[in-house]
Amino acid sequence: MKTNKWVIKNGSFAVSNADKPVIHGCMVIEDDMITYIGEEMPEIESGVSVVDGTHLFFMPGLVNTHGHAAMSLLRGYGDDLALQIWLEEKMWPMEAKFTSSDVYWGTSLSVLEMLKGGTTTFLDMYDHMDQVAKVVEESGMRASLMRGVIGLCPEDVQRHKLNEAIAFARDWKGQADGRITTMISPHAPYTCPPDFIEKFVQAAHDMDLPMHTHMSETKAEVEQNVRDYGVRPVAHLEKLGMFSRPSLVAHAVHLTDEEIEILAANHVAVSHNPGSNLKLASGVARVTDLLKAGVTVSLGTDGAASNNNLDMFEEMRLAALIHKGVSGDPTAIPAAEALKMGTVYGAQSLFLRNVGTLAPGMKADFIALNTDQAHFLPHTDLISHAIYSACSKDVEHVWINGKQIVKHGACLTLDEERIRREAQAAFDGLLSR
């Protein structure tokens, strides 16, 4: 098969070089991979197509490390409510009605929003995961997928759900040209009995897969864990063996110094969800302390029902802003660190070794921002602009696995108009059932 080789010239590129984080030059892509990036134009064979990158800022694609894509169907359905009312009166009754078709269209809506906003990889933990995988396959996106299992049910139902999670993880691992990876995911320590979590740990060992769970999102659930099991969630999960697997925990808002040490010692990654944590009033995670301790901290949007968008530029900006404001330290989480949280730390959190930076040998997952706009001027510091000034709609083009997925803001792989129509119809159907 002939190699598909092409070149971007005259672009600005965010690279992994602390001394010179932005270079002006060119990048060569061959098939699904970046093979060159640098200031000098390499010698190019005739016939290789050259794309002009003038007025474009190329960045690694954004990696959203925690979410429930189908929940976009409930965007704006319940806001500004106390957590229990929101869950019990709004979310759970509606989610109980979700069919696989609802999951398909809700996920399609989210994938469309994420792609157009520069997210190239996302984690999804939900039900009807075959539908989610189907959307990933069709859309050209990269994803780490898992059936999230709530274990507050009879043993035979537990067994059925666990088998479903295992079958999904096995069947879809490496699918869609390798764009799909899978994980094993008990929903949370407060929704899964300890012996049930141990079965997930065993399955993850058997299948050599990483694990993901919600952890210490609210103060109340931490207190409940202490009441029920005598220890806080970190010690609890460590004791159940979870951290013997490569693990990613979502939220981790309420942590003691000792818990941060345990996470660091076990190389557990954290998905920080600032938008969702603020909106649900869960609190402000100790991100600067986690980073100082050497924990990999990435960013997630969580579901659109508690955010209410899937805009990773907003999450990067929130991460850069709130920890300054709350700590009183204006040097906390500088722009370059926020960008890493949204890209390379995200890839590391999903245990993907070949995405998250622009460098030779990495998968060609990257995005281009239009810098020829008022809020990108003057061209002082493009990384600062990407974090503190940009929004998701500044994304002009998106490539994943070397293939262009978004061109001048339009998605090439999905039928946008149909998805908008079907997602609205799915919500209307949920309301009327």
Added chain:
Amino acid sequence: MKTNKWVIKNGSFAVSNADKPVIHGCMVIEDDMITYIGEEMPEIESGVSVVDGTHLFFMPGLVNTHGHAAMSLLRGYGDDLALQIWLEEKMWPMEAKFTSSDVYWGTSLSVLEMLKGGTTTFLDMYDHMDQVAKVVEESGMRASLMRGVIGLCPEDVQRHKLNEAIAFARDWKGQADGRITTMISPHAPYTCPPDFIEKFVQAAHDMDLPMHTHMSETKAEVEQNVRDYGVRPVAHLEKLGMFSRPSLVAHAVHLTDEEIEILAANHVAVSHNPGSNLKLASGVARVTDLLKAGVTVSLGTDGAASNNNLDMFEEMRLAALIHKGVSGDPTAIPAAEALKMGTVYGAQSLFLRNVGTLAPGMKADFIALNTDQAHFLPHTDLISHAIYSACSKDVEHVWINGKQIVKHGACLTLDEERIRREAQAAFDGLLSR
């Protein structure tokens, strides 16, 4: 003169009705004024032009109540630095070099960004204000303008600056078809000696103008006020007579209960600047307490050097999010309240009686968001979507004083390409001088 009358039909409109905050219907505009808004189509004379509002959400134009527009020239020039280093090594040396031409192009850049992002009115406190007024005149925007005076200088210089502030306020009040109003503005209690502030108060009385100042942005400046004058800033300004004038204070991050009471009793409005306060690590203002006490709290971006954009959608969202997260109360600042802070409370903060809401008799300052996008679906609650999901680039059209200023995202009154080029050149010039 013939009345210019036109109608929008089939639109969704944000109205001031707590029971039904969004209506689907139509709005009639005659010259610079809204003359009808409602669900029923009124009888319309033949020849009146009708605009289709399908897929558009019409909101009052956003009101940015604190900023320094020309500082957009320093966007990204210094980030993630301690406040004093940022000011003394980055901002002040560059600002000292600003010419009136720099102010003209920096302000043009900001006005372009604000207009395209749905801001129809802004407050500006800076130097070379004739240039700012000129940009306002040309752009079609509405603004409350004032020469902000720092009084740490010899008495003759103080006198000269005060006279400049007075002359500007007198000459430009009511100009540009009434779109320009003016205020009197000593920069801050820590940059103006008490007797100098009293002269501003006297001038405001003489000219019957409202007043604006920075107040209690940082803990350090509050402590300095106590050291220098024996009282905290609120009591200090009250004692100097400022609150005998209609007043707006910017920031007000560090307040005691007693200070909140004084502000409420004196009907002093507060411009809350969440983005800037977080980025400079000034702290989190007591916004829910201020609102509870009956204080009018509006939103400002502050200058782009400390934000780093002029996106009022971001400020509304930050206001709705951070006070939930920090207080632990998910019902704090609901979406509808955040929208009011960005619109009608903003108008009230600038003492403008006829902008800030969509209602008959109000000036026709309004914007239209494109709701036919993934992140606006499903159409559950358009006000929630505008606050929690939208971004400034969802603004499709902008009208000010009945005149269309932005059409399909493009500014009709300003030369965008030239402004981008000149703003970059102005920054390059500052660097090289």
